[in-house]
Amino acid sequence: MFVFIYIYNILLILMQKLYEEMKMRIEATIKLKRIPDHIRKQHKGFREWDFVLSKHDHQTILQILIDGRDSNAVDIEGNPLPTLVYLAREKRPQHHHHFKAGSMNALIRVSSRISNGPIILNVDCDMYANNSKAIKYSLCLFMDEKKGDEIAYVQFLQSFDNLTKNEIYASSFRVLQQLELHGLDAIGGPCYNGSGCFHRREALCGKKYEKNYKVDWKKVSDTKADESASYLEETCKVLASCTFEHNTTWGKEMGLIYGFLVEDIITGLNIQCKGWKSMYLSPERDGFLGVAPITLLQTLVQHKRWMDGHLQVFLSRYCPLLYGYKKIPLKLRLAYCPYNLWAANCLATLYIVVMPCLCLLKGISLFPKISSPWVFPFAYVAFVHRAYSLNEFLWCGGTFRGWCNDQRMWLFNRTSAYFFALFETILKLLGYSRLNFVVTVKVADKEALKRYDGELIEFGATSPMFDILATLAMLNLFGIFGALKKVILDVDEDLQVLEKFGLQILLCFVLVTINLPSTLFQE
Structure with a gap:
C-alpha cells in the first residue's frame, strides 16, 4: 500500500x-x-505563417506533428501515441469559408485521407474531456448488436465548468438537457448540438441508412494510408482548399450543411431524415466541459444567434414539418418546432409584459375582480405553472435563487434577444441583411470574471437590447405608481381599485421585481 x-x-x-x-x-x-522561435523551428507548419499577410487570406497549412504509424511515436511509458495533425484550411477573400461548418468539412476530408477512423469526435475550442470513459460509453452504443448500427451520432450533455452556484445567466439549460432531451431517444433521438458529439463517419459524409446495414467491427481494419507523412501533407492540402467543394454535394448532402447559423441543428435533422437515429448520453460525470458566457451581453448575443438560426431553419425548405415528412416520425418533427419558434415566441411575451401596465395606466381592467369566482382559473394557472417550473428546476439539481435567475433570463431573452432575432430574420428574408456569424467571446478580463464569480450582473458594452429591458421595467414601474396614485388620492375608492386591478398590479410588481439588480438578493 x-x-x-x-x-x-x-x-x-x-x-x-x-x-x-x-x-x-x-x-x-x-x-x-506569436509562437516562440524555438517552437517555430520544431514545426514547419508554424513557420509557414511567416509568409501569410492576413489570417483571412492564406494557403493551406498542414503538418503531421505526430505520425501514429511511426514506431518512435510513443509516450514516456512506451505506449504508442495517436496521429496528431495541424491544419489551417485555405482562406481567400473571394471564397466564402462557411464559418464552423466549412472548417468541419475540411477536417472530415483530410482525416479520411490520413486515418479514416469510423468514429469522429467533435468538440469546440473551449471544451475539454472531463470523463475518460466517454469514448467507451459512446462505442458501447455504436457497437450494440441490436440497435447500434442505426445510430449516426451520440450527443453528450453540454456542460460548463464555470457556472456559478445559482447560475446568474441561466446558461446550463438544466431542465431542457436533463429532462426534455432524454425523451427524444424514444422517437428518433436528439438533435445535434454542435459539440461533445461522436459521429459515425459514413452518416456524416452523406450515406443513407439501409435496413440491412451492418458493421462487422471485428473486420474493421486499420485503414491508414501507406504513404509517408511528407507525401500525405502535400496531397491532402487540396482537400482543404477553397475550390475543392465546387460542383460537389459538400455542404448540401455531405458533411455539415451550409447557409445556416445553426449548422449543427440542420445537419442533425438532415442525417435523421436519411434514416439514421441518434442517442443522448448524460453520464453521472459530465463527458465534456466548456465555458459559458460571463456577461449579460454575451449571453443575449449568443441566444440571439441561436434563435435567429432556429427560425431561419423553420422558414426554409428544411422546415422539420415539411422536410421530415415521411422521413422521421411526426413526434420528432413536432419536437423540433418549439426550439425553431422560440424567436417568434417573443411577440406573445412582449404582449404579456406591455399590455397589462398600459391598460393599468388607462384604467382598463384585463382580469376579473378579486371577489369574482372567475379569478380562480387565472390564479390557478399562474400558481401551478410557476410551482411546476420550480419543482422541475429543483429536481434537476438547481437552487431556488437559481430558479429566480432562470426566470429573469427567461424574460430578458424573450423581450430582447429573441425580438432582435425575429427582426433580423425578417430583414434577411426581405433581402436587407445577410448571414452574420457572431462568435461568442471565450476570454474575459479578471474584473469581469471576479464580478461573475460573485454573481453580479455584468452589462459590459452598451447595446440596444438593454434599452428594451430598461424601457419595459420602467413601463411596469410607472403602471404600479399610477395604481398607487389612484389608491392614495381616491381614499374612498381604494378598495375598489385594488379589487378591480389587483391581478394587474401583482403582474406588474412581479415584472419589476425580476428586473431588480441581483445584489438585492445576495445571501
Whole structure:
C-alpha cells in the first residue's frame, strides 16, 4: 500500500511539472503575441505563417506533428501515441469559408485521407474531456448488436465548468438537457448540438441508412494510408482548399450543411431524415466541459444567434414539418418546432409584459375582480405553472435563487434577444441583411470574471437590447405608481381599485421585481 502511494505521489509531481511547463509555454506565447522561435523551428507548419499577410487570406497549412504509424511515436511509458495533425484550411477573400461548418468539412476530408477512423469526435475550442470513459460509453452504443448500427451520432450533455452556484445567466439549460432531451431517444433521438458529439463517419459524409446495414467491427481494419507523412501533407492540402467543394454535394448532402447559423441543428435533422437515429448520453460525470458566457451581453448575443438560426431553419425548405415528412416520425418533427419558434415566441411575451401596465395606466381592467369566482382559473394557472417550473428546476439539481435567475433570463431573452432575432430574420428574408456569424467571446478580463464569480450582473458594452429591458421595467414601474396614485388620492375608492386591478398590479410588481439588480438578493 505504501509503495502504491509513493508511486502515485511521484506521478502527481511529474504531471504537475509537465503542466507547469505547458502553462509557461502558453503564457510566453501570449506575451510575445506569436509562437516562440524555438517552437517555430520544431514545426514547419508554424513557420509557414511567416509568409501569410492576413489570417483571412492564406494557403493551406498542414503538418503531421505526430505520425501514429511511426514506431518512435510513443509516450514516456512506451505506449504508442495517436496521429496528431495541424491544419489551417485555405482562406481567400473571394471564397466564402462557411464559418464552423466549412472548417468541419475540411477536417472530415483530410482525416479520411490520413486515418479514416469510423468514429469522429467533435468538440469546440473551449471544451475539454472531463470523463475518460466517454469514448467507451459512446462505442458501447455504436457497437450494440441490436440497435447500434442505426445510430449516426451520440450527443453528450453540454456542460460548463464555470457556472456559478445559482447560475446568474441561466446558461446550463438544466431542465431542457436533463429532462426534455432524454425523451427524444424514444422517437428518433436528439438533435445535434454542435459539440461533445461522436459521429459515425459514413452518416456524416452523406450515406443513407439501409435496413440491412451492418458493421462487422471485428473486420474493421486499420485503414491508414501507406504513404509517408511528407507525401500525405502535400496531397491532402487540396482537400482543404477553397475550390475543392465546387460542383460537389459538400455542404448540401455531405458533411455539415451550409447557409445556416445553426449548422449543427440542420445537419442533425438532415442525417435523421436519411434514416439514421441518434442517442443522448448524460453520464453521472459530465463527458465534456466548456465555458459559458460571463456577461449579460454575451449571453443575449449568443441566444440571439441561436434563435435567429432556429427560425431561419423553420422558414426554409428544411422546415422539420415539411422536410421530415415521411422521413422521421411526426413526434420528432413536432419536437423540433418549439426550439425553431422560440424567436417568434417573443411577440406573445412582449404582449404579456406591455399590455397589462398600459391598460393599468388607462384604467382598463384585463382580469376579473378579486371577489369574482372567475379569478380562480387565472390564479390557478399562474400558481401551478410557476410551482411546476420550480419543482422541475429543483429536481434537476438547481437552487431556488437559481430558479429566480432562470426566470429573469427567461424574460430578458424573450423581450430582447429573441425580438432582435425575429427582426433580423425578417430583414434577411426581405433581402436587407445577410448571414452574420457572431462568435461568442471565450476570454474575459479578471474584473469581469471576479464580478461573475460573485454573481453580479455584468452589462459590459452598451447595446440596444438593454434599452428594451430598461424601457419595459420602467413601463411596469410607472403602471404600479399610477395604481398607487389612484389608491392614495381616491381614499374612498381604494378598495375598489385594488379589487378591480389587483391581478394587474401583482403582474406588474412581479415584472419589476425580476428586473431588480441581483445584489438585492445576495445571501
